Amino acid sequence: MLEILSFLIRRISMANAKGKKLGYSSQLAFVVSLIAGSVGTGNIWRFPRVAARNGGAFILAYIIMMAIVIIPVMMGEHVIGRLTRHGTPGAFKDFAGRKSTWLGAIVVIIMAMTASYYSAVLSWVVYYLGLSFTKGYFGVDKAVLFSSISNGNPMTLLLFVFVLGVSAFIAYKGVSGIEKANKIFIPILFIALLVTAIHSLTLPGATKGLNYMFDFKFSDFLNYKVWLEALTQAVWSAGPGWGLVITLAVFSNPKSDVALTSTTNGLGDMFAAVLAGFAVIPAIFALSPTTEAAIAMCASGNNGLTFLSMTSLFEVMPAGHLISILFFISLLMAGLSSNVCHFMICSLPFVDSGKDRKKSILGIFILLLVWGAPSAWNATFLSNQDWVVGQMMIIGVMFSCYALVKFGVRRVRTIYLNNNYSNLKIGVWWEISIKFIAPLIAGIMFVWWTIQCFGWEKNWWNPFGVNNFGTFVFQGAIMAIVAYAFNNKIADSIKNNYVPQDGSFPDVPVNGFSS
Amino acid sequence: MTPIAIFMMIFTSISVFGTFAWSIYRLIHMSKKQVSEEQ
Numbered sequence: 090m091l092e093i094l095s096f097l098i099r100r101i102s103m104a105n106a107k108g109k110k111l112g113y114s115s116q117l118a119f120v121v122s123l124i125a126g127s128v129g130t131g132n133i134w135r136f137p138r139v140a141a142r143n144g145g146a147f148i149l150a151y152i153i154m155m156a157i158v159i160i161p162v163m164m165g166e167h168v169i170g171r172l173t174r175h176g177t178p179g180a181f182k183d184f185a186g187r188k189s190t191w192l193g194a195i196v197v198i199i200m201a202m203t204a205s206y207y208s209a210v211l212s213w214v215v216y217y218l219g220l221s222f223t224k225g226y227f228g229v230d231k232a233v234l235f236s237s238i239s240n241g242n243p244m245t246l247l248l249f250v251f252v253l254g255v256s257a258f259i260a261y262k263g264v265s266g267i268e269k270a271n272k273i274f275i276p277i278l279f280i281a282l283l284v285t286a287i288h289s290l291t292l293p294g295a296t297k298g299l300n301y302m303f304d305f306k307f308s309d310f311l312n313y314k315v316w317l318e319a320l321t322q323a324v325w326s327a328g329p330g331w332g333l334v335i336t337l338a339v340f341s342n343p344k345s346d347v348a349l350t351s352t353t354n355g356l357g358d359m360f361a362a363v364l365a366g367f368a369v370i371p372a373i374f375a376l377s378p379t380t381e382a383a384i385a386m387c388a389s390g391n392n393g394l395t396f397l398s399m400t401s402l403f404e405v406m407p408a409g410h411l412i413s414i415l416f417f418i419s420l421l422m423a424g425l426s427s428n429v430c431h432f433m434i435c436s437l438p439f440v441d442s443g444k445d446r447k448k449s450i451l452g453i454f455i456l457l458l459v460w461g462a463p464s465a466w467n468a469t470f471l472s473n474q475d476w477v478v479g480q481m482m483i484i485g486v487m488f489s490c491y492a493l494v495k496f497g498v499r500r501v502r503t504i505y506l507n508n509n510y511s512n513l514k515i516g517v518w519w520e521i522s523i524k525f526i527a528p529l530i531a532g533i534m535f536v537w538w539t540i541q542c543f544g545w546e547k548n549w550w551n552p553f554g555v556n557n558f559g560t561f562v563f564q565g566a567i568m569a570i571v572a573y574a575f576n577n578k579i580a581d582s583i584k585n586n587y588v589p590q591d592g593s594f595p596d597v598p599v600n601g602f603s604s
Numbered sequence: 605m606t607p608i609a610i611f612m613m614i615f616t617s618i619s620v621f622g623t624f625a626w627s628i629y630r631l632i633h634m635s636k637k638q639v640s641e642e643q
Contacts, residue, residue, distance in 0.1 A: 117632065120628075149615075152616070152620070296605050299605055300606060303612040304609040344638065349630055353624070359620045359624070360624045363621070
């Protein structure tokens with residue numbers, strides 16, 4: 090793996106040295122950017138705990154879901170971005186028609202919401218990274234410490250501004266900035282994960298964790314809840330419906346293979362998730378006093394596992410202090426590389442409308458500062474934003490499927506996926522996936538989570554609740570109304586239509602981000 | 605570890621790590637071809 094990574098870096102550096110060109114310097118640089126955008130904290134803290142709870146049946150279901158739903162949708166989104174060469178509102182306008190512009194605008198709003206609270210989560214990670222260096226969390230009550238960091242802490246707020254500033258600065262540098270940043274982020278992420286996994290696997294009793302992670306029960310495989318968990322993991326981790334693939338594909342080479350690139354993107358996301366599983370699960374089972382305690386730890390939620398349980402483990406683990414540093418570095422690199430993409434998704438539509446790149450980034454920075462500060466100050470507010478975004482992302486998958494169906498799935502597959510530059514030939518199965526399987530499964534997942542949320546809070550209808558139906562409908566409706574109200578204004582502001590009529594992909598346009 | 609867990613671990617490693625390595629190899633091959641065609 091290290092050889093592949095070093096080759097990758099060499100290839101990217103060689104391409105950079107050949108001189109500046111619009112878009113990514115090479116196809117590999119593009120794939121690395123896609124993987125960097127997809128791999129986030131969800132791979133490192135969500136996948137391991139869900140995998141440990143559900144075993145091998147979950148992992149198999151996850152691989153199947155990635156293959157039949159997520160990777161096909163990402164292929165379609167890749168075509169949308171590369172063909173229209175616009176951020177999501179312009180992409181939906183040129184691909185699915187003027188009346189669909191607002192769907193792309195909703196995606197931008199969802200990503201702005203994501204970036205606002207995600208930056209707050211990253212500020213916690215930076216905080217814990219600092220504490221790892223000084224062994225600051227050793228010997229203290231982990232729950233009290235986490236509560237003090239995530240609620241009303243001025244230092245967290247300061248770190249939140251720092252994380253937002255770094256993300257904005259990298260996004261401001263455009264595609265070349267993202268490439269350069271990922272040359273640092275991605276190797277560090279994978280090396281840190283690999284070292285943590287090797288250490289974790291060598292702990293006495295590590296095989297107990299592997300057994301829980303991979304043990305296959307046929308009854309679990311037939312359990313619909315395992316499949317829904319697998320789909321949820323795949324959607325929330327890989328990033329279809331976020332506008333990520335559409336936005337990054339805007340800058341891709343028109344003469345490269347869409348299907349192979351998207352497949353590598355999906356596989357890269359799975360690679361990071363499974364590697365994180367090897368890093369986290371064996372350690373939990375090896376160091377927990379009982380198997381029951383280890384399972385309870387895996388059921389303790391994302392924040393609970395990372396900031397309470399893992400920190401407790403690092404304290405008793407051999408060389409735990411160093412592994413703690415590596416773990417939080419990998420979490421930070423994964424999160425930061427995704428956050429930069431969130432910035433790009435939010436800013437590109439303004440550049441498409443003829444706005445200055447600098448002003449667009451600055452505007453988004455200020456917006457996210459105001460929107461995200463409550464999350465950095467109050468963990469309950471953050472939890473609310475996380476819930477709303479999770480549900481909206483599932484809807485985002487349906488938007489992408491709708492756009493592809495409206496444009497014509499046969500047309501997309503035969504003209505754009507299977508063109509002269511394709512190494513992987515895509516069959517009719519892709520059309521079936523986009524037309525029927527992906528929207529149906531996304532719909533089932535949306536309904537399942539919605540039904541589940543009725544049991545979480547007594548006042549499920551309350552629009553100001555934390556994780557309930559009312560708050561999702563309230564905030565989702567505001568997003569939809571705002572986006573719909575501005576549909577024509579946004580559509581009119583995006584003047585250029587780059588889509589050629591001859592079935593080819595247009596060249597990367599000259600805009601603030603493309604060089 | 606149970607035999608089925610060992611099998612699943614090998615299956616997952618091959619299907620995820622193996623196919624990822626294969627797709628990266630294909631991309632590198634494709635990039636090389638593209639560069640030589642452009643030259």
